[in-house]
Structure formats: C-alpha cells, structure tokens
Amino acid sequence: MTADDLGLTRGDGVFDATRTLTTAGGSTTVDDLEDHLARFARSIAGIDGPAPDLDAWRNLIDAATTAWTQPGEGMLKLMYTNGHEVTAGPPTGLLTLSRLPDHLITARDGIGVALLSRGYPSDAFADAPWLLGGVKTLSYAVNVAAAREAGRRGVDDIVFTSSDGYLLEGPTSGIVMADGDTLVTTPTGPTGILASVTVDHAMTGAAVDGVSTLTRLIRPEELSGCNGFWILNSGSGVAPILTVDSRPVPQNPAMTRQLRHWTGFAA
Amino acid sequence: MTADDLGLTRGDGVFDATRTLTTAGGSTTVDDLEDHLARFARSIAGIDGPAPDLDAWRNLIDAATTAWTQPGEGMLKLMYTNGHEVTAGPPTGLLTLSRLPDHLITARDGIGVALLSRGYPSDAFADAPWLLGGVKTLSYAVNVAAAREAGRRGVDDIVFTSSDGYLLEGPTSGIVMADGDTLVTTPTGPTGILASVTVDHAMTGAAVDGVSTLTRLIRPEELSGCNGFWILNSGSGVAPILTVDSRPVPQNPAMTRQLRHWTGFAA
Structure with missing residues (x-):
C-alpha cells in the first residue's frame, strides 16, 4: 500500500471483523461470514465506494483461512479504502487474520x-x-x-x-x-x-x-x-x-x- | 508499512500539513515549519504517543525538500501512527510531498x-x-x-x-x-x-x-x-x-x- 492511501491519510475506509475457529487439525471456520460481508458492503456504500465483488472477497477469505492453521480462536478483519489521495490507483482491499486478543x-x-x-x-x-x-x-x-x-x-x-x-x-x-x-x-x-x-x-x-x-x-x-x-x-x-x-x-x-x-x- | 498499522486499522495516528514553495531553480522552502512541528508534537501527545524527535523530523523534511525540485506550490504532510495492532513494532512516522491540489x-x-x-x-x-x-x-x-x-x-x-x-x-x-x-x-x-x-x-x-x-x-x-x-x-x-x-x-x-x-x- 502507498503512503498516500486514503485509508491511512484520512481514515477514508471501512472494515468489518469476525471470529474464526480453527480445529486441532488446522481446519478453520468463519463466524457469520455472510452477515459481516453484508454489513461490510453497507459500510462501503456509506463512504460512497463501489459495490464490492463479494465473490472475490470470499475467495480471498478462503485463501487466508486455508493458510491459517493455528488451533483456537482467531480474528478475521476485512478492510476497504477509497484508494489514493495523490497518486492514481483503484480502491484498496486487504485482510488480516490473527489470534483473538486475550482481553476479548x-x-x-x-x-x-x-x-x-x-x-x-x-x-x-x-x-x-x-x-x-x-x-x-x-x-x-x-x-x-x-x-x-x-x-x-x-x-x-x-x-x-x-x-x-x-x-x-x-x-x-x-x-x-x-x-x-x-x-x-x-x-x-x-x-x-x-x-x-x-x-x-x-x-x-x-x-x-x-x-x-x-x-x-x-x-x-x-x-x-x-x-x-x-x-x-x-x-x-x-x-x-x-x-x-x-x-x-x-x-x-x-x-x-x-x-x-x-x-x-x-x- | 504493515497491514496492521494502527494508523490504517484504527485511524490511531495524527498528521500535520503545510505549503512548500519551490523556485524555478528547484530550491524549496517550507511555510511555518516550526509552528507545524509544534502542533504535530501536541497532536502526538493527544493520542498518548511519545515526544517526537523533532531533529529527526527536520532531517527527513530536509531530505524530502532537497529531492523535490518541481517549481511552484507543494504540500508537505507529516504523519505519525501509534505503531502496530497485532505484530510487534515501534510507532510509524512518514512524510509525503506532492503538488498543491488545484482546488486549494x-x-x-x-x-x-x-x-x-x-x-x-x-x-x-x-x-x-x-x-x-x-x-x-x-x-x-x-x-x-x-x-x-x-x-x-x-x-x-x-x-x-x-x-x-x-x-x-x-x-x-x-x-x-x-x-x-x-x-x-x-x-x-x-x-x-x-x-x-x-x-x-x-x-x-x-x-x-x-x-x-x-x-x-x-x-x-x-x-x-x-x-x-x-x-x-x-x-x-x-x-x-x-x-x-x-x-x-x-x-x-x-x-x-x-x-x-x-x-x-x-x-
């Protein structure tokens, strides 16, 4: 991502997050994925972004959960930004998957x-x-x-x-x-x-x-x-x-x- | 910068911005730099960040303005974030210098x-x-x-x-x-x-x-x-x-x- 990404420079982006559960064998499920994708799409519309390609997001989430094998609870986070402030470029989409924080x-x-x-x-x-x-x-x-x-x-x-x-x-x-x-x-x-x-x-x-x-x-x-x-x-x-x-x-x-x-x- | 930088994931960072002026010969001055650095430091304190090393920032700004030779008005932007959300790491500092937007x-x-x-x-x-x-x-x-x-x-x-x-x-x-x-x-x-x-x-x-x-x-x-x-x-x-x-x-x-x-x- 660039230093002029509007998600960084202006907080001009949205996110959604949900819990994941990974078995001892490394198989991961995502809680309420469709509900969170629907809210994510509503948030993107709220900042005048385009309708997201939800199938592309589902594929990205599949790739991430397949790569993630740490047993227990995790946090999946989807992020969208309205693109760049100075340079040319499309909107930015990214995802993180990490352990559920202890305080939660x-x-x-x-x-x-x-x-x-x-x-x-x-x-x-x-x-x-x-x-x-x-x-x-x-x-x-x-x-x-x-x-x-x-x-x-x-x-x-x-x-x-x-x-x-x-x-x-x-x-x-x-x-x-x-x-x-x-x-x-x-x-x-x-x-x-x-x-x-x-x-x-x-x-x-x-x-x-x-x-x-x-x-x-x-x-x-x-x-x-x-x-x-x-x-x-x-x-x-x-x-x-x-x-x-x-x-x-x-x-x-x-x-x-x-x-x-x-x-x-x-x- | 990482995908879990708090400046991106939470807008947990601050910035300051000021105009630059570059001569036909490519020499650049920064408007009111010390006033903006002082406000930047107050903003960082406002989100419980550490006192910034202002000499390091001045050196970074010197390097940027030396490299920037496009005559006319520019916009210098300083950004600080409170570091990372998941991975370990220090606070993030970065700078952009670009043409002053036409609408301004x-x-x-x-x-x-x-x-x-x-x-x-x-x-x-x-x-x-x-x-x-x-x-x-x-x-x-x-x-x-x-x-x-x-x-x-x-x-x-x-x-x-x-x-x-x-x-x-x-x-x-x-x-x-x-x-x-x-x-x-x-x-x-x-x-x-x-x-x-x-x-x-x-x-x-x-x-x-x-x-x-x-x-x-x-x-x-x-x-x-x-x-x-x-x-x-x-x-x-x-x-x-x-x-x-x-x-x-x-x-x-x-x-x-x-x-x-x-x-x-x-x-």
Missing part, C-alpha cells in the same frame, strides 16, 4: 466498565449521512482513545453516553440490558449506533424462543434495578458487565448462558 | 460553502480528552464525507455547525469573520476546533497592526450583516466566502489582502 477472551468472565460521553446528542445522526452513523469506518481514533481512558480508570471497557444522557454502545461492541424479563438493546439510525451482528443474533434468537425484546434508549439510572447488562461483539461474544463506574450491576447468569446460545458462543 | 489554488478566487451539522454541541469537548478535540488525527472520514457532500450540493467547501447552532470550522480549515472592523474567529477548547496555524498568524498580524480581534462563537444569522467571511488553511491561505447555502455574503477585498499579508500568502 478474558472479558467473557465479566468486566467493569466506565461511562464516557461520546459528545453527541442521541439524535445527532438524523438526516446527516456525512456524519457516517452506523458506518464502520477506519476512523476509530476516539474509540481507541476511549479504550486508553478505560485503562487509566482501571476498568476493562467503556460504554458511551449521549450528551442528553442515554447509554449508546461500546467502542467496539453493542449493549443489551434485561429489564425484568425483557431484553433491551439501543436503536441504530439517529443515534449513530452501529448495527451489531452479535446483538442482532441475540435479539432474533430471544424472539424465536419466546423471550420479549425491545429496542429503545436506556438511561444509566436504570442499571441499578436491571436484571443483567452485557456488551456483545463478534470477538468476545457475550461479556457480563459486573460494575459500571465501580457500582455493582445485578447479575443474570442464566440469561448470559442463553445469550451465548443465541450468538453461537456457547461453551 | 482556485479557492483563493472565492468559494461557495454549505453549512453542515457536525453533530456535537459547542461544549462537547470540555473535560472529555478522549474525544480528541483539537487533535489532528488521521480519523478524518467525516471530514472527507463532508467534502463529498459539498460536491453533491454544488459548492466548494463546508463550514460545520454545532448542534446548538454555532459556526465551528471547515473540514480542513479555520474560519474568520469581520464584524464591522473587528476580526472574529471561533474558540478552540470545549468546541473541539483545531488550532489553525494560519488563523493564528492572521489574528496575531492583525493585532500587531492595530486591528481589533476577538475569539468567540459566531451564529450563522450574523453572516448577512458581516463585513467579510473567510476560510483559512495552510494550503489555500485565505479563501473569501462568496455564498453560504447560496446566499451572498458581504465582500471585503481590502481585508482579504491584509489577511494574505499577515499569513504569508500575499501575491
């Missing part, structure tokens, strides 16, 4: 989170497509800075809040709260929240199994009386939140098991 | 702009360093998307507005308005606005020459009665704004000349 595995045992403002009101992205709400861009500097702030505060992860006082999502995850027997997640669209493949699977699985589900904004004040609170993403799967800003959150191990079942992360 | 040159003749919401209230960045206000990160996807939106609207550039209704800055520029005989620019800090080297030179030069200056928030409603409105950056220098959302803005060619004098862009 340990998160499954439960995490402490801090709430940090994301700066925006909860309707900032309505009628403002240039703000790239719901587009998984390479411009993740704030998400990375939030993760560093978590480290400074001695917690494992962050849940972002809107300037009007709602819980939004994590820097790399969606959120789900149990309100009594109802599973609640936060809305995409005007909030700018990314559509989480893992949250979608949880909510769909819950609905199929007769569990009540709801999409709405959540206030931090609700957490002390909730029936469980989790962050979900395609690496960790389901991470129970133990504390929010050092205050304990009610736990619901039975629902944690169900969420893992619906999302394909059962032990 | 034609902007000096005057531009039409559209106002677009940046989504944030004007105090969103107060006490929220993880939002990276004033840090010139590589995560510029929204700035690029705003530029594409300008193209769709048939205008040359954008001025961002806050969700509480103030003018902020352009995607790659600062703004200056003449309110009667007073030059007004918008405040950094809680607004998240980047400290513009070019605006700083304009305001300092104005003050030295006895012109009244003020830093405050500006409402779009003021523009119809202003005494001139400009965007300033280190590539274009001073671009008079002719229209805002298709409405004409009062012009002030005498002040345009003075601004060019103060910022080193006199013809």
Whole structure:
C-alpha cells in the first residue's frame, strides 16, 4: 500500500471483523461470514465506494483461512479504502487474520466498565449521512482513545453516553440490558449506533424462543434495578458487565448462558 | 508499512500539513515549519504517543525538500501512527510531498460553502480528552464525507455547525469573520476546533497592526450583516466566502489582502 492511501491519510475506509475457529487439525471456520460481508458492503456504500465483488472477497477469505492453521480462536478483519489521495490507483482491499486478543477472551468472565460521553446528542445522526452513523469506518481514533481512558480508570471497557444522557454502545461492541424479563438493546439510525451482528443474533434468537425484546434508549439510572447488562461483539461474544463506574450491576447468569446460545458462543 | 498499522486499522495516528514553495531553480522552502512541528508534537501527545524527535523530523523534511525540485506550490504532510495492532513494532512516522491540489489554488478566487451539522454541541469537548478535540488525527472520514457532500450540493467547501447552532470550522480549515472592523474567529477548547496555524498568524498580524480581534462563537444569522467571511488553511491561505447555502455574503477585498499579508500568502 502507498503512503498516500486514503485509508491511512484520512481514515477514508471501512472494515468489518469476525471470529474464526480453527480445529486441532488446522481446519478453520468463519463466524457469520455472510452477515459481516453484508454489513461490510453497507459500510462501503456509506463512504460512497463501489459495490464490492463479494465473490472475490470470499475467495480471498478462503485463501487466508486455508493458510491459517493455528488451533483456537482467531480474528478475521476485512478492510476497504477509497484508494489514493495523490497518486492514481483503484480502491484498496486487504485482510488480516490473527489470534483473538486475550482481553476479548478474558472479558467473557465479566468486566467493569466506565461511562464516557461520546459528545453527541442521541439524535445527532438524523438526516446527516456525512456524519457516517452506523458506518464502520477506519476512523476509530476516539474509540481507541476511549479504550486508553478505560485503562487509566482501571476498568476493562467503556460504554458511551449521549450528551442528553442515554447509554449508546461500546467502542467496539453493542449493549443489551434485561429489564425484568425483557431484553433491551439501543436503536441504530439517529443515534449513530452501529448495527451489531452479535446483538442482532441475540435479539432474533430471544424472539424465536419466546423471550420479549425491545429496542429503545436506556438511561444509566436504570442499571441499578436491571436484571443483567452485557456488551456483545463478534470477538468476545457475550461479556457480563459486573460494575459500571465501580457500582455493582445485578447479575443474570442464566440469561448470559442463553445469550451465548443465541450468538453461537456457547461453551 | 504493515497491514496492521494502527494508523490504517484504527485511524490511531495524527498528521500535520503545510505549503512548500519551490523556485524555478528547484530550491524549496517550507511555510511555518516550526509552528507545524509544534502542533504535530501536541497532536502526538493527544493520542498518548511519545515526544517526537523533532531533529529527526527536520532531517527527513530536509531530505524530502532537497529531492523535490518541481517549481511552484507543494504540500508537505507529516504523519505519525501509534505503531502496530497485532505484530510487534515501534510507532510509524512518514512524510509525503506532492503538488498543491488545484482546488486549494482556485479557492483563493472565492468559494461557495454549505453549512453542515457536525453533530456535537459547542461544549462537547470540555473535560472529555478522549474525544480528541483539537487533535489532528488521521480519523478524518467525516471530514472527507463532508467534502463529498459539498460536491453533491454544488459548492466548494463546508463550514460545520454545532448542534446548538454555532459556526465551528471547515473540514480542513479555520474560519474568520469581520464584524464591522473587528476580526472574529471561533474558540478552540470545549468546541473541539483545531488550532489553525494560519488563523493564528492572521489574528496575531492583525493585532500587531492595530486591528481589533476577538475569539468567540459566531451564529450563522450574523453572516448577512458581516463585513467579510473567510476560510483559512495552510494550503489555500485565505479563501473569501462568496455564498453560504447560496446566499451572498458581504465582500471585503481590502481585508482579504491584509489577511494574505499577515499569513504569508500575499501575491
């Protein structure tokens, strides 16, 4: 790649990522590949890129997973950029496959989170497509800075809040709260929240199994009386939140098991 | 650079840019190099990077400007990233030097702009360093998307507005308005606005020459009665704004000349 690639110089690109599982014999499967390819294509459209050749991507992913033989969990990442800033050239596509980071595995045992403002009101992205709400861009500097702030505060992860006082999502995850027997997640669209493949699977699985589900904004004040609170993403799967800003959150191990079942992360 | 460089995969890096001038004989000078190096160092600190070796950067810039002999205006860009995401390795530093893009040159003749919401209230960045206000990160996807939106609207550039209704800055520029005989620019800090080297030179030069200056928030409603409105950056220098959302803005060619004098862009 060139030094003037727009993915580097402007973060003018998008990505998607999902977990891989490799057997002791070296055979690799990719979680929810078609869901992630579909979201990847939507993200590319969100930055005005061309419709991707998904068969070419599938072939590239096949080549990578065939070459990858390290047993256990991995992270497959697809990246697209809008090409070059100065020199001529087509869009750039690339892929990485690596071991799943340890902190995503340990998160499954439960995490402490801090709430940090994301700066925006909860309707900032309505009628403002240039703000790239719901587009998984390479411009993740704030998400990375939030993760560093978590480290400074001695917690494992962050849940972002809107300037009007709602819980939004994590820097790399969606959120789900149990309100009594109802599973609640936060809305995409005007909030700018990314559509989480893992949250979608949880909510769909819950609905199929007769569990009540709801999409709405959540206030931090609700957490002390909730029936469980989790962050979900395609690496960790389901991470129970133990504390929010050092205050304990009610736990619901039975629902944690169900969420893992619906999302394909059962032990 | 590697496919897992954090500057690419997360936009977890910063940059700075300034104009170069090359004589017919191939000798190149760099505008305001020390100001830009100082801001570059502040940006690196803003993403928790180490203090840069500025002498090493000066040597690299010397090598680049010595090799560059194309007469006319160029754009020097310095980039720093926080290293690699998966593999081991130190932070990445790189530099590009290329011709000044034509649209930055034609902007000096005057531009039409559209106002677009940046989504944030004007105090969103107060006490929220993880939002990276004033840090010139590589995560510029929204700035690029705003530029594409300008193209769709048939205008040359954008001025961002806050969700509480103030003018902020352009995607790659600062703004200056003449309110009667007073030059007004918008405040950094809680607004998240980047400290513009070019605006700083304009305001300092104005003050030295006895012109009244003020830093405050500006409402779009003021523009119809202003005494001139400009965007300033280190590539274009001073671009008079002719229209805002298709409405004409009062012009002030005498002040345009003075601004060019103060910022080193006199013809």
